[in-house]
Amino acid sequence: xxxxxxxxxxxxxxxxxxxxxxxxxxxxxxxxxxxxxxxxxxxxxxxxxxxxxxxxxxxxxxxxxxxxxxxxxxxxxxxxxxxxxxxxxxxxxxxxxxxxxxxxxxxxxxxxxxxxxxxxxxxxxxxxxxxxxxxxxxxxxxxxxxxxxxxxxxxxxxxxxxxxxxxxxxxxxxxxxxxxxxxxxxxxxxxxxxxxxxxxxxxxxxxxxxxxxxxxxxxxxxxxxxxxxxxxxxxxxxxxxxxxxxxxxxxxxxxxxxxxxxxxxxxxxxxxxxxxxxx
Numbered sequence: 001x002x003x004x005x006x007x008x009x010x011x012x013x014x015x016x017x018x019x020x021x022x023x024x025x026x027x028x029x030x031x032x033x034x035x036x037x038x039x040x041x042x043x044x045x046x047x048x049x050x051x052x053x054x055x056x057x058x059x060x061x062x063x064x065x066x067x068x069x070x071x072x073x074x075x076x077x078x079x080x081x082x083x084x085x086x087x088x089x090x091x092x093x094x095x096x097x098x099x100x101x102x103x104x105x106x107x108x109x110x111x112x113x114x115x116x117x118x119x120x121x122x123x124x125x126x127x128x129x130x131x132x133x134x135x136x137x138x139x140x141x142x143x144x145x146x147x148x149x150x151x152x153x154x155x156x157x158x159x160x161x162x163x164x165x166x167x168x169x170x171x172x173x174x175x176x177x178x179x180x181x182x183x184x185x186x187x188x189x190x191x192x193x194x195x196x197x198x199x200x201x202x203x204x205x206x207x208x209x210x211x212x213x214x215x216x217x218x219x220x221x222x223x224x225x226x227x228x229x230x231x232x233x234x235x236x237x238x239x240x241x242x243x244x245x246x247x248x249x250x251x252x253x254x255x256x257x258x259x260x261x262x263x264x265x266x267x268x269x270x271x272x273x274x275x276x277x278x279x
Contacts, residue, residue, distance in 0.1 A: 009075050009091075009169040010202025012038040012061070017070035018227075019056050030056045032227035033070070041200045045217035047207060047263055049270040053228025054206045058172050061204065063088040074169060090118055093168040095159050097175045101147040108134070108143040111162045118166075130165060137161050137195060153184035157191050164195060170202040177212065186244055189215060197241050210263065214238075214255045215247055222262045225270035232262045 019031040031053035038044045046054045060067050061079070063086035072080040080086040093114070101110050111134065112126040120126065134140045139154075139161060147155050156176060163171055177185045193216065196203065207213050213220045220234040234255055238246050246252055 008040040008200060008202075010038075010040045010042075011075050012044075012170060012202060012204070013071075013073040014038075014057065015071045015073070017057070017060070017072060018068050019053065019060065019065075020068045029227040031067075032229050034228065034230055035070075036221060036230060036233075038202060038204065040202055043196060043203045043205065043216055043218040045205045045207060045213040045220045046223060047210060047213050047220060047259070048223030048228065048231075049225045049263070049267045050208075051226050051270065052223040052266070053226065054223060055174055056228070058094075058174055058204060058206055060086065061170070062086070062092055062094050062172055090114065090166045091169040092172060093163040093166050093170075094172045094174065095163050095176045097178055099155060099159060101155055101159060101162075103147050106144050106146055107139065107150070107158050110147070110158060111165055114162060114166050133161055133165050136198070137164075137191075151184070152180060153188050156180065156188050160192060160195060164199055164201070168201060170204060173203065173205045175206055175208065178208070185212070190244065192216065193240075193242055210256055210259050211247060214252060214259060215242065215244075220255075220259060222259065223266070225266045231266065234259055 014034055014036045017031060017034045018029065021028040021030055034053070034057065046057070048054055059065050061072060066085035067080055067082060069082055071078060072086070074091070078084060102113070105113070108127065108130055111130040115121060115126050115129070116123070121129070131140060131143065134143055137157070139157060142150055142154065147158070150158070159176070177188055180188060189212065205216060214236055217236050220236060221230055222232045222234070223229065224231045236255060238249070238251060
């Protein structure tokens, strides 16, 4: 009889979360009473106008700042509340928009930096684990290269590998592919999906790119303009594994139109609010 497998971690619950920023005494309500449940292994994508609070939620989960009201739970444990700010940890790994590879370190050295800092093994053990992961992800041929010697798309792949070696409960991605050209972005999308299929993790992904959101996501959550609230959720029923060919399917086109209409309405509101603030 087969032994039961450990359940996949990464169940995230955001309950009635609000965040007020107070620079120089001006109370700015960035996120207002947001609630959502993310299942273990779900690829959750958040879209919305600039300044709607997407990154505010991600930063609260990561432990970069607190919240003003509500609670955030990870795998049933309280992660964040007004009285308890989350502490950054290896169970929540962030891939940043502008990249964070050390230019003076090789690809291999970059990948083992996190577990080495956490003292999760000897240098030899971590190097062996990293080489195994890089080979599995098709990156073993560049392990001795420096970030400046590889393409921007390859650097993004290395950052994903560096995150995955930590075996996080949840992977937090803040517009990680925003600066890439269309062809490179398409290749990195496919790489991320291949990693996701091979090594399932809960993913919390922020983007402005609606094609990206639908192609990658299990569900797409659309936020209103500030103060950010969840306006609409789209279930993406495209089968996995996915390929770029799915972006031409009738279902993809239908989802794209529905998402575009909801986001456009909020973008107009954000523009009009900005015009009023400047008048």
